[in-house]
Amino acid sequence: AGLGGPRLLAQHTSTGAVLRSAVPLPAPFQLPLAIPPVLEPVAQDDFADRYEITAREAMAEILPGLRTPIWGYEGIFPGRTVESRRGRTAIIRHRNELPVPTVAHLHGGRTPPESDGYPTDLVLPTRGWDHGHHGMHDPRASIARGSREYIYPLDQRAALLWYHDHRMDFTGPAVYRGLAGLHVVRDDEEDALPLPRxxxxxxxxxxxxxxxxxxxxxxxxxxxxxxxxxxxxxxxxxxxxxxxxxxxxxxxxxxxxxxxxxxxxxxxxxxxxxxxxxxxxxxxxxxxxxxxxxxxxxxxxxxxxxxxxxxxxxxxxxxxxxxxxxxxxxxxxxxxxxxxxxxxxxxxxxxxREPDDSAIPPRLSEVEPLRREQAVVTRDFAFRSGRHGDRRGWLIGGRPFDTGYVAARPRLGDVEIWRFVADLHHPIHLHLAHFQVLSRGNREPHPLDAGWKDTVDLQPGEAVEVITRFEHYRGRYVFHCHNAEHEDMGMMATFETT
Ligand code: C2O
Ligand code: CU
The missing domain is CATH 2.60.40.420 (Cupredoxins -  blue copper proteins)
Structure with missing residues (x-):
């Protein structure tokens, strides 16, 4: 026990209040802002950039004079920033030198299922982890040892994506220890705008x-x-x-x-x-x-x-x-x-003072609004805490995450409305499909809901409708609450594009 499985709800706990550091906190606004360094490709050809990222333990000085052990991509937190251009494939070999399995997910990426970081598609440590003991019971899991190559076609608009660990039941502690980094996608449309750069x-x-x-x-x-x-x-x-x-x-x-x-x-x-x-x-x-x-x-x-x-x-x-x-x-x-x-x-x-020739153009981009009439189906998902067996946890439609259960099977090309309701704040994230917020609390979306989203914050008691077109890849993906502790305690489900 203790190594995984949705039955282990609440394997980590907190007081629910803010944790108080046991060390003196530094005065604010003393240390210079750091910009994460850019990751250089190890090879490039006409259509792809190849990278290698090793997740490993390292020591960091985050609070002045204090040594903090971290888990870092390339041993740093945040990891190095990957810079890609739209349509150029990024092929990233993620190596795992940590003592636990990892799963890399590119958040916001339109990624084929085998590279999307499904939570049981583990990269085991180089040595010493018998995956028979991980307790996940997922016959479809793809298990790699030591490293895995993830292929990101990045045939998508310029955007700020990020990569982070996504192992089933252990995303919270892994990301907290430092497994997160940025991945910027740029394109000609954005480059043509006179934005600050x-x-x-x-x-x-x-x-x-x-x-x-x-x-x-x-x-x-x-x-x-x-x-x-x-x-x-x-x-x-x-x-x-x-x-x-x-x-x-x-x-x-x-x-x-x-x-x-x-x-x-x-x-x-x-x-x-x-x-x-x-x-x-x-x-x-x-x-x-x-x-x-x-x-x-x-x-x-x-x-x-x-x-x-x-x-x-x-x-x-x-x-x-x-x-x-x-x-x-x-x-x-x-x-x-x-x-x-x-x-x-x-x-x-x-x-x-410095000269400034930047401007904010009144028109930035083309965002095709999806209309309610285009939707072929509306699906309902309730995000609530609840009891499952003898455990309490965070559930979607009354169930904790179960890799054997497919909550939705959208067809490629279809537009669907997904209607979410929540008991508390839950930021809901869909892999693969970017969506638009159609309504919030039966009213117009909030001004901050504009544009293409992949995560929408549900307010307590509120219903939110999002609309999306499922495209690009067939296979299994997840949607989940991005409160990492809710996610680890079951608030995740599989959808499969067909
Ligand atoms: Cu940012 Cu499923 O994750
Ligand atoms: Cu949540």
Whole structure:
């Protein structure tokens, strides 16, 4: 026991409240923002770029003077950023030098099923893991040892994707230890726009962590034999929340900017924490952010917001015009949903004037709106906690994740409406299929729901309809809650395109 299986609901637990680090926290806004280094291909030909990424244990200095053991792609957290062009295949060999199995998933990628990182398609450690003991009982699982080659055709719009671990029942602890990195897809359409670029285009991968006294990431775990204790899983409702906010792996960093427009490509890579980002002080005139893109790339046209909410795995691509602040201003990116140490994310210091020839065009891209009448079927899925056997867990339609059960079989080419209802906040993510939000709470979608999405945050008690066209590949994929602890405790299901 303890190695896997949807029956092991609540194998990790937390108080449900924010974990408190057992080490002194550094003062915020002291350390410079880091930009994850770019991963260089090991080979290239006319149609593909080949890469190798090794997941391994490493030591990192995240809080000054403290040594933190991590699991990192190439030994760093976040991993190196992969840069691809639309239509050029990326072939990535993921090696596993960790003591546990891994599964790599490219989040937001339109990927053939055998490379999508189905949660039982393990890459076993090079030595010493008998997969007969992993307890998954999935006859269709494809098990590799040491490494696996993942093929990403990337025949898709420019967008900020990310890669992370996706092993069944263990995504939360693996990602928390550091297995996450960015993958940017670019295309000619986006390149033709006069958006801020170069050092004025900044990825912000936001996570929260807590630190134990020995410097390690504090990820609570519980003896699985305790999971039937009443109330234990209730305490797990929130997922794992830390008290340190990391941007690109740096606690509350500071970044110097010129008084010009900047493009912030924000990803919430936290296991469970939701953020509502705002600027303090707000700009003297107009809204803080102009959103130009979402999970699935550029919007049709820009949308202005005073604040930007993101649940786990959501991406928002926003322009901030620091030219509206006098030189010398310190602008804090705050989190309106946080308290104490989690109410702040990072700081920008406006240090100088510079020419700015960037612009936000009123038309950004073509987004074909899918219409309700196009849908051939509407499917309903309820995301709720509940009892299954003698365990409590997070369920979809009353079931915990079971690799032997296919919850939907959409046909390629069909447009479908999927209607979700939730008991609590659940950020729902579909593999393969990007979707549009059709309604939220029986009303128009929220302005932040615009564009192509792959993750939508359900509010407690709310029904959300999304519409999508299933395309590209036949095979089995998953959809799930992206609160990593909910996901690990069963809130995942298989769909199979036919
Ligand atoms: Cu970001 Cu199924 O995952
Ligand atoms: Cu959830």
């Amino acid at each position: 170069g050092e004025r285009e900044i990825p912000l991968l936001i996570t929260d962590r807590a630190f134990a006294a020995d410097g390690s990431f504090d990820y609570p775990s519980l003896d699985p034999s305790l999971t039937t204790v009443p109330g234990v899983t209730d305490a797990y409702a929130a997922g794992v929340l830390g008290d340190v906010v990391l941007v690109n792996g740096v606690p509350w960093p500071v970044h110097e900017v010129s008084a010009t427009r900047h493009r912030l490509r924000v990803l919430n890579a936290s296991n469970a924490r939701r953020y509502e980002l705002a600027l303090d002080p707000p700009p003297p005139d107009g809204p803080a952010f102009v959103q130009i893109g979402s999970d699935g790339g550029l919007l049709a046209s820009p949308v202005a917001h005073d604040s930007i909410a993101l649940a786990s795995a959501e991406r928002h691509d926003v322009i901030v015009d620091f030219g509206r602040y006098p030189v010398g201003t310190e602008v804090t990116l705050v989190n309106r949903l946080g308290t104490g140490s989690t109410a702040q994310v990072m700081r920008f210091r406006v240090t100088r």
